[in-house]
Amino acid sequence: MGRSEDDWIRAIAGRFPAGPRTQVGIGHDAAVVELDGRQVVLKTDVVIDGVDFRLAECGPGAAARKALAVNVSDLAAMAALPRACVVGAVLPRGVEFDLFDALAKGFADAAAELSCDVVGGDTSVADGPLVLAVAAVGEPGPYGVYTRAGGVPGDAVSVTGALGGSILGRHLTFVPRVREGQVLAARGIPHAMMDLSDGLSTDLRRLCAASGCGADVVAEWVPIHPDAHRAPTPGTPLERALNDGEDFELLVAHAPLSPGAVSELAREGVTLHRVGTLTKAPAGVRLVERGAARDLPPQGYDHLRKP
Numbered sequence: 001m002g003r004s005e006d007d008w009i010r011a012i013a014g015r016f017p018a019g020p021r022t023q024v025g026i027g028h029d030a031a032v033v034e035l036d037g038r039q040v041v042l043k044t045d046v047v048i049d050g051v052d053f054r055l056a057e058c059g060p061g062a063a064a065r066k067a068l069a070v071n072v073s074d075l076a077a078m079a080a081l082p083r084a085c086v087v088g089a090v091l092p093r094g095v096e097f098d099l100f101d102a103l104a105k106g107f108a109d110a111a112a113e114l115s116c117d118v119v120g121g122d123t124s125v126a127d128g129p130l131v132l133a134v135a136a137v138g139e140p141g142p143y144g145v146y147t148r149a150g151g152v153p154g155d156a157v158s159v160t161g162a163l164g165g166s167i168l169g170r171h172l173t174f175v176p177r178v179r180e181g182q183v184l185a186a187r188g189i190p191h192a193m194m195d196l197s198d199g200l201s202t203d204l205r206r207l208c209a210a211s212g213c214g215a216d217v218v219a220e221w222v223p224i225h226p227d228a229h230r231a232p233t234p235g236t237p238l239e240r241a242l243n244d245g246e247d248f249e250l251l252v253a254h255a256p257l258s259p260g261a262v263s264e265l266a267r268e269g270v271t272l273h274r275v276g277t278l279t280k281a282p283a284g285v286r287l288v289e290r291g292a293a294r295d296l297p298p299q300g301y302d303h304l305r306k307p
């Protein structure tokens with residue numbers, strides 16, 4: 001039995017063979033099924049008090065927004081458009097109505113902001129922290145859906161924004177990159193795409209595994225967020241940019257772009273920061289720093305990794 005979350009998922013994925021309606025199954029940011037001749041994009045993500053947010057510090061509104069936004073980010077990563085969701089809430093026993101109502105207000109505000117209607121849900125009570133589970137439905141945008149597969153050696157690897165230090169607040173306030181996903185898809189740019197939830201060092205490995213590639217990340221190219229210079233997480237600012245996670249930027253493998261194409265994207269409000277290059281698989285995922293390459297281990301967030 002493996003010890004990372006990815007190992008656990010790989011170990012059970014074979015129990016769920018693709019059905020006749022499955023177009024994209026386990027192993028991507030969201031699933032795609034065909035219903036009545038149309039593609040529907042399905043996503044669920046769970047957030048928990050004490051793990052993904054601290055309710056006493058951020059309040060119910062921010063917790064609800066994050067619960068919805070993490071799902072919308074995964075839809076954006078596939079160039080899908082959020083449409084509707086249902087919400088499961090496990091409330092701490094003894095909870096007051098005021099908290100429940102504040103959560104509902106948070107979900108209503110987030111639904112309006114993120115264009116993803118809340119259309120139902122379920123509540124339960126347990127002796128534990130607040131748990132919010134959202135299941136969201138998206139629709140492919142006009143340019144189709146993208147997955148983590150499809151990258152080829154020689155592709156540029158880019159991100160849509162600076163990385164690291166999200167714990168200082170961006171992990172709650174981030175804006176899912178729905179528009180960026182659409183702009184990139186409209187130009188046919190992505191070969192493979194995903195969102196950065198667990199850190200570049202971990203998520204790039206997932207994109208590489210799905211695409212059957214390796215990758216070289218160039219340390220000097222990685223856009224380091226100002227927050228990465230003052231976050232309390234371990235390591236140097238570069239290491240925080242590589243490992244902190246919850247940046248919720250898009251990670252894109254694409255044919256290298258001319259400077260003109262990059263500035264055209266910038267005019268549409270989409271910044272692509274190149275961080276590296278896809279390589280042939282046996283090279284693995286490496287960090288190239290001052291010209292020297294070494295293995296870049298997955299040190300991003302992993303729910304199941306034991307210390």
Ligand SMILES: [Mg+2]
Nearest residue numbers: 029074195197
């Ligand atoms: Mg994702």
